[in-house]
Amino acid sequence: MADDAEVRVNEVLLAEPRGFCAGVDRAIEIVERALIRFGAPIYVRHEIVHNTYVVNDLKAKGAIFIEDLADVPPGATLVFSAHGVAKAVRIEAESRGFQVFDATCPLVSKVHVEVAKLAREGFEFIMIGHKGHPEVEGTMGQLSEGIYLVEQVEDVAAVRPRGQQLAVVTQTTLSVDDAAAILAEVKRVFPHVREPKQQDICYATQNRQDAVKLMAPQVDIVIVVGSPTSSNSNRLRELAERLGTPAYMVDAADDLQPTWFEGRPTVGLTAGASAPDILVQQVITRLRELGSVSVRRLAGVEETIHFPLPKGLGDRSMSAFSASRS
Numbered sequence: 001m002a003d004d005a006e007v008r009v010n011e012v013l014l015a016e017p018r019g020f021c022a023g024v025d026r027a028i029e030i031v032e033r034a035l036i037r038f039g040a041p042i043y044v045r046h047e048i049v050h051n052t053y054v055v056n057d058l059k060a061k062g063a064i065f066i067e068d069l070a071d072v073p074p075g076a077t078l079v080f081s082a083h084g085v086a087k088a089v090r091i092e093a094e095s096r097g098f099q100v101f102d103a104t105c106p107l108v109s110k111v112h113v114e115v116a117k118l119a120r121e122g123f124e125f126i127m128i129g130h131k132g133h134p135e136v137e138g139t140m141g142q143l144s145e146g147i148y149l150v151e152q153v154e155d156v157a158a159v160r161p162r163g164q165q166l167a168v169v170t171q172t173t174l175s176v177d178d179a180a181a182i183l184a185e186v187k188r189v190f191p192h193v194r195e196p197k198q199q200d201i202c203y204a205t206q207n208r209q210d211a212v213k214l215m216a217p218q219v220d221i222v223i224v225v226g227s228p229t230s231s232n233s234n235r236l237r238e239l240a241e242r243l244g245t246p247a248y249m250v251d252a253a254d255d256l257q258p259t260w261f262e263g264r265p266t267v268g269l270t271a272g273a274s275a276p277d278i279l280v281q282q283v284i285t286r287l288r289e290l291g292s293v294s295v296r297r298l299a300g301v302e303e304t305i306h307f308p309l310p311k312g313l314g315d316r317s318m319s320a321f322s323a324s325r326s
Helices: 022-038 052-061 087-095 106-120 134-140 153-158 176-189 203-218 231-242 277-289 320-325
Strands: 011-014 042-045 063-066 077-080 099-102 124-128 147-150 166-170 221-225 247-250 266-271 294-297
Touching: 011 277, 022 042, 022 052, 022 077, 022 099, 022 106, 052 063, 077 087, 087 099, 106 124, 106 134, 106 166, 124 134, 124 176, 134 147, 147 153, 153 176, 166 176, 176 203, 176 231, 203 221, 203 231, 203 266, 221 231, 221 277, 231 247, 231 266, 266 277
Parallel strands: 011 266, 011 294, 042 063, 042 077, 077 099, 124 147, 124 166, 221 247, 221 266
Antiparallel strands: none
8 A cells, every 4th residue: 555655646636616606605504693693502303504614613503403304402593404304304393392493505495495396386306306306305395185206217117197297406515426417317208398487407506517527637636635425426426437537535633545646636525515625625635645746626607696695694683603613
């Protein structure tokens, strides 16, 4: 096994954009502002975003992460995660009398609204996504029936809608290419299916995947900063590998293995939409220890989207919040 002295990283190329998207930034800010306004503990249903560092940081500040609303005491403040929740969860939270702040990404909420609207018009749905992912559970949970999950092209043939009106929705963090292939099969099998008004895959997922497509051919290896539970981070690693570039995903700089870089002097570095920039900087520091003499940012899309906070967390009484985040 090679040690650090035998590995030579010459250059690091940084993908643009990478890291936090507007939905993730908003979700974390909601929890932090709630902690300041109402004090600890603040209860959060599911991990606010899928990143170990972020979750542990919020735990240290007083957030308690739960899956079952029965674990939340009466009168507590509850935050729904960025992934969204099923309709039944909202009803239960209301019946239990919690003060609820919804950190669901507005782009996920848009899908929920579309599902509810079309369901009232008599539509059934095919949902393209990964079974067990909280966003998929939340979206499918907007209806009690008439929504069918497909994870791969082969699943489409098993869909048996009851009526003639059928629409497609997708998990927002999918591989753009994989979703397109499944959608093409859906349209082949169900020629009259209604496609989304706009692609459900979010702008941030699209932009980060496009950045990897640009970066991967220019490097010898791609490192993706992201937690194992992060769908969009996993898709970035898979995309780089599909393009023929070895790729690894790391939760932290300590996960880097020097042997990965043997004979691979040019490193591409990106981060999933739930990974904070501090982790990227720590990875860069570790790569410098392996010999990196140059860090170069690639040209990319500048993201300027910002989502408003829920009522009660974004007013002037939260002026102390800025100081707490710095």
